[in-house]
Amino acid sequence: MSTPTTDCDVLVVGAGLAGLKAARELTAAGKRVRVLEARDRVGGRSKPGEICGHTIDLGGQWVGPDQKRLLAEAAALGVNTCPQYVEGDSLLHFDGKRRRYASDIPPLSPLALLEIALLERRWRREAGSLPVGAAWSAPQAAQWDSESVASWMRKHVRTRDARQFLRVVTRALLCAEPEQVSYLCMLEYMRQGKDLRTLLDVTGGAQQDKFVGGAWQIPKRMADQLGQCITLNSPVLGIDQHADAVTVHTAQADYRATQVIIATPPALAAKIDYNQPLPSRRWGLLQRMPMGAVIKIHVAYPTAFWRQRGLNGAVASNDRIFNVVFDQTPADQSIGILVGFMDGAHAVEMSTRGEQARRDQVIADLVSYFGDDAAQPIGYVDQDWTQEAWSLGGYVAHMPPGVMTQYGPSLREPCGRIHWAGTETATQWCGYLDGALQSGQRAAEEILGG
Amino acid sequence: MSTPTTDCDVLVVGAGLAGLKAARELTAAGKRVRVLEARDRVGGRSKPGEICGHTIDLGGQWVGPDQKRLLAEAAALGVNTCPQYVEGDSLLHFDGKRRRYASDIPPLSPLALLEIALLERRWRREAGSLPVGAAWSAPQAAQWDSESVASWMRKHVRTRDARQFLRVVTRALLCAEPEQVSYLCMLEYMRQGKDLRTLLDVTGGAQQDKFVGGAWQIPKRMADQLGQCITLNSPVLGIDQHADAVTVHTAQADYRATQVIIATPPALAAKIDYNQPLPSRRWGLLQRMPMGAVIKIHVAYPTAFWRQRGLNGAVASNDRIFNVVFDQTPADQSIGILVGFMDGAHAVEMSTRGEQARRDQVIADLVSYFGDDAAQPIGYVDQDWTQEAWSLGGYVAHMPPGVMTQYGPSLREPCGRIHWAGTETATQWCGYLDGALQSGQRAAEEILGG
Numbered sequence: 001m002s003t004p005t006t007d008c009d010v011l012v013v014g015a016g017l018a019g020l021k022a023a024r025e026l027t028a029a030g031k032r033v034r035v036l037e038a039r040d041r042v043g044g045r046s047k048p049g050e051i052c053g054h055t056i057d058l059g060g061q062w063v064g065p066d067q068k069r070l071l072a073e074a075a076a077l078g079v080n081t082c083p084q085y086v087e088g089d090s091l092l093h094f095d096g097k098r099r100r101y102a103s104d105i106p107p108l109s110p111l112a113l114l115e116i117a118l119l120e121r122r123w124r125r126e127a128g129s130l131p132v133g134a135a136w137s138a139p140q141a142a143q144w145d146s147e148s149v150a151s152w153m154r155k156h157v158r159t160r161d162a163r164q165f166l167r168v169v170t171r172a173l174l175c176a177e178p179e180q181v182s183y184l185c186m187l188e189y190m191r192q193g194k195d196l197r198t199l200l201d202v203t204g205g206a207q208q209d210k211f212v213g214g215a216w217q218i219p220k221r222m223a224d225q226l227g228q229c230i231t232l233n234s235p236v237l238g239i240d241q242h243a244d245a246v247t248v249h250t251a252q253a254d255y256r257a258t259q260v261i262i263a264t265p266p267a268l269a270a271k272i273d274y275n276q277p278l279p280s281r282r283w284g285l286l287q288r289m290p291m292g293a294v295i296k297i298h299v300a301y302p303t304a305f306w307r308q309r310g311l312n313g314a315v316a317s318n319d320r321i322f323n324v325v326f327d328q329t330p331a332d333q334s335i336g337i338l339v340g341f342m343d344g345a346h347a348v349e350m351s352t353r354g355e356q357a358r359r360d361q362v363i364a365d366l367v368s369y370f371g372d373d374a375a376q377p378i379g380y381v382d383q384d385w386t387q388e389a390w391s392l393g394g395y396v397a398h399m400p401p402g403v404m405t406q407y408g409p410s411l412r413e414p415c416g417r418i419h420w421a422g423t424e425t426a427t428q429w430c431g432y433l434d435g436a437l438q439s440g441q442r443a444a445e446e447i448l449g450g
Numbered sequence: 451m452s453t454p455t456t457d458c459d460v461l462v463v464g465a466g467l468a469g470l471k472a473a474r475e476l477t478a479a480g481k482r483v484r485v486l487e488a489r490d491r492v493g494g495r496s497k498p499g500e501i502c503g504h505t506i507d508l509g510g511q512w513v514g515p516d517q518k519r520l521l522a523e524a525a526a527l528g529v530n531t532c533p534q535y536v537e538g539d540s541l542l543h544f545d546g547k548r549r550r551y552a553s554d555i556p557p558l559s560p561l562a563l564l565e566i567a568l569l570e571r572r573w574r575r576e577a578g579s580l581p582v583g584a585a586w587s588a589p590q591a592a593q594w595d596s597e598s599v600a601s602w603m604r605k606h607v608r609t610r611d612a613r614q615f616l617r618v619v620t621r622a623l624l625c626a627e628p629e630q631v632s633y634l635c636m637l638e639y640m641r642q643g644k645d646l647r648t649l650l651d652v653t654g655g656a657q658q659d660k661f662v663g664g665a666w667q668i669p670k671r672m673a674d675q676l677g678q679c680i681t682l683n684s685p686v687l688g689i690d691q692h693a694d695a696v697t698v699h700t701a702q703a704d705y706r707a708t709q710v711i712i713a714t715p716p717a718l719a720a721k722i723d724y725n726q727p728l729p730s731r732r733w734g735l736l737q738r739m740p741m742g743a744v745i746k747i748h749v750a751y752p753t754a755f756w757r758q759r760g761l762n763g764a765v766a767s768n769d770r771i772f773n774v775v776f777d778q779t780p781a782d783q784s785i786g787i788l789v790g791f792m793d794g795a796h797a798v799e800m801s802t803r804g805e806q807a808r809r810d811q812v813i814a815d816l817v818s819y820f821g822d823d824a825a826q827p828i829g830y831v832d833q834d835w836t837q838e839a840w841s842l843g844g845y846v847a848h849m850p851p852g853v854m855t856q857y858g859p860s861l862r863e864p865c866g867r868i869h870w871a872g873t874e875t876a877t878q879w880c881g882y883l884d885g886a887l888q889s890g891q892r893a894a895e896e897i898l899g900g
Contacts, residue, residue: 179852400850402629
């Protein structure tokens with residue numbers, strides 16, 4: 001190996017929002033920082049794209065009023081918000097039927113709606129019993145963690161509509177199937193995002209606003225301010241801990257510092273070679289937090305024709321593959337854009353089938369939602385996050401049953417000179433840009449306080 | 451990158467039993483093969499060690515009469531078997547009580563024994579319904595895969611003793627907790643090992659015999675016969691697929707061939723960089739097959755004092771940490787040796803606490819099983835597989851709920867020029883040396899037949 005570069009105090013692995021936030025906090029406190037990024041760009045799961053000349057977010061994009069860190073960070077960087085379009089009716093495509101509805105309450109059977117309301121109350125109570133940052137130590141944690149969301153549902157959810165609703169919700173939130181996710185993990189996710197309603201809603205919820213010009217500008221501007229201390233195209237191969245320092249290896253160069261923050265998803269931290277094996281509980285966790293599967297798709301039309309019919313573009317479906325859709329029309333309404341997701345098993349399947357098959361599927365689904373006007377798009381852009389080698393999926397990693405109670409305590413625990421960041425390590429808004437910021441700040445504070 | 455070495459037709463990643471078997475089959479068929487091994491030794495999860503001058507297996511060691519591939523391979527290599535010692539009584543340490551028993555049937559309550567017998571019949575029937583090599587397509591696969599073994603038990607097992615028994619069994623077989631393992635995965639494991647009884651038993655079962663001198667000699671002799679084509683200390687960093695070839699990168703050199711076999715556990719295959727992203731379903735699987743956690747421990751005494759008291763050294767326990775023990779006394783009886791395991795959550799916990807704490811725990815547990823004579827060992831050797839960077843755990847990877855049905859079909863499916871081996875890809879005796887051999891042979895046949 002070459003002689004390591006020793007021009008910094010702290011190395012940060014990953015130039016996503018978490019790593020950039022950590023680097024900013026450390027730099028502000030007078031530390032010399034170097035950020036090593038595997039890709040040729042910053043931003044991680046936040047990524048710019050383009051459709052018909054309009055800039056779009058290929059990754060995370062929305063923000064809710066409870067995400068105060070993200071709102072403050074964006075404001076400080078001069079990135080403004082605008083509301084998600086909500087005028088008019090939403091659509092539910094459920095069991096082969098298309099239904100319009102005006103409120104936040106989907107047109108399911110009264111019995112199912114009643115059950116969902118009762119479930120929401122139950123989840124609020126159960127999630128509220130989880131100690132912040134230590135869900136594994138809740139009184140009922142062992143029981144809840146022994147169940148998948150699916151097996152829990154079979155026991156506790158009576159109406160078929162409510163079960164279907166919860167399946168769509170699990171996919172939409174975690175990009176995974178209810179069979180794969182621990183019920184305790186789901187409760188913790190609800191707690192972190194305040195409650196299920198807040199996670200799902202537009203007005204007052206996590207999809208209330210967007211960033212003018214795109215959320216990707218937030219990490220971009222953070223990186224611009226950090227300047228030369230970010231090194232792109234530098235996947236970290238190995239990390240060696242010594243008595244007084246840590247050496248980080250990349251293909252091009254080695255770097256030496258006193259501490260390192262790994263600000264990547266768990267599955268990527270698992271790719272790195274460590275000269276001192278990580279503690280058993282940490283290795284175990286890194287092997288047990290798979291990323292969800294998601295493909296984000298934008299479709300452009302000459303006009304936002306759905307608006308003219310009193311529709312706001314929002315769709316949820318339990319029987320179509322392109323099953324969550326929102327309006328993404330630019331402010332000048334020069335064209336109309338819809339954005340949506342294939343998630344969980346749908347994403348895996350449609351990733352395999354290739355872009356042309358996906359496009360055909362998306363158009364077919366949009367026609368079934370919006371009619372024949374949807375058949376002739378002028379633009380189509382999809383982003384298959386399962387095929388991004390430096391994400392391995394999206395939006396977020398989840399925990400299968402039995403993982404949080406046994407391996408969870410290692411989630412944020414430093415391993416010697418190695419500290420952990422990334423939205424998965426947040427205690428609020430895990431899976432969101434806001435959680436990424438929180439995690440970066442917390443990791444920086446660990447170092448500054450230590 | 452350097453100019454790749456091009457002296458072989460097929461590259462094999464991993465010199466465990468699977469990789470070595472593949473290399474032998476290919477070599478025998480006239481192919482030029484190179485095996486790249488990350489460690490400084492061959493054998494993978496089969497590894498030699500020493501206690502008081504006696505050679506021992508720190509990894510896999512037993513063989514049963516149904517493991518015909520392994521028996522044939524060993525015989526051809528001149529490695530002989532000898533029976534596991536069974537004369538005398540076994541011990542059960544259950545809920546604070548120590549009980550001796552003479553048969554294969556542990557002294558549980560009659561009701562629990564009846565229930566276990568009924569469960570075994572049920573599992574034989576259900577496992578028998580799984581299509582070989584395609585458990586995910588069984589009629590009830592979706593239902594079974596939605597449950598953890600723990601949530602399934604809560605529904606279907608009435609007596610506490612039977613539940614406790616099944617917990618000990620899950621740990622002992624898969625080195626994981628019932629909460630973490632899909633019920634479908636458990637059924638498939640039982641099918642692969644014939645049935646639960648065969649997996650657990652000594653006489654007639656998977657622990658009937660040992661190899662004289664140790665199982666580690668099998669890969670060692672296979673490697674000796676392969677000779678120069680094995681390159682040690684060469685972790686594979688990346689694999690590039692081209693139209694007509696594949697290039698495998700290590701830190702020291704690059705290698706080019708027409709095909710590559712990856713004969714590592716899934717979690718290690720996930721560490722490699724692939725120039726063509728793996729199919730979504732394959733990435734998904736590699737992120738979702740964690741290794742179990744296990745520490746294997748040998749303890750030596752001046753004599754096999756337990757034999758003198760009519761005990762065969764076998765212990766199973768639901769309330770002690772060193773909870774599965776066997777007699778491992780050498781044939782000449784010059785000393786007495788016990789061998790056993792800490793598995794699942796116990797292994798993770800005791801790995802964290804360090805070797806001295808483990809040793810104290812092991813001795814305390816052995817004293818509670820065998821009395822004060824166990825308090826003064828003359829030798830202690832433990833092997834913490836969770837800390838082996840090139841295994842990441844042991845004995846085997848398992849699937850959490852929801853994984854087999856969604857991601858299972860990618861288990862053996864080649865990705866272009868990349869073929870997959872390793873005991874996890876076996877269709878018989880997954881998790882065993884026998885399964886490793888089968889997988890290596892199957893991968894070689896894919897290439898020879900293709």
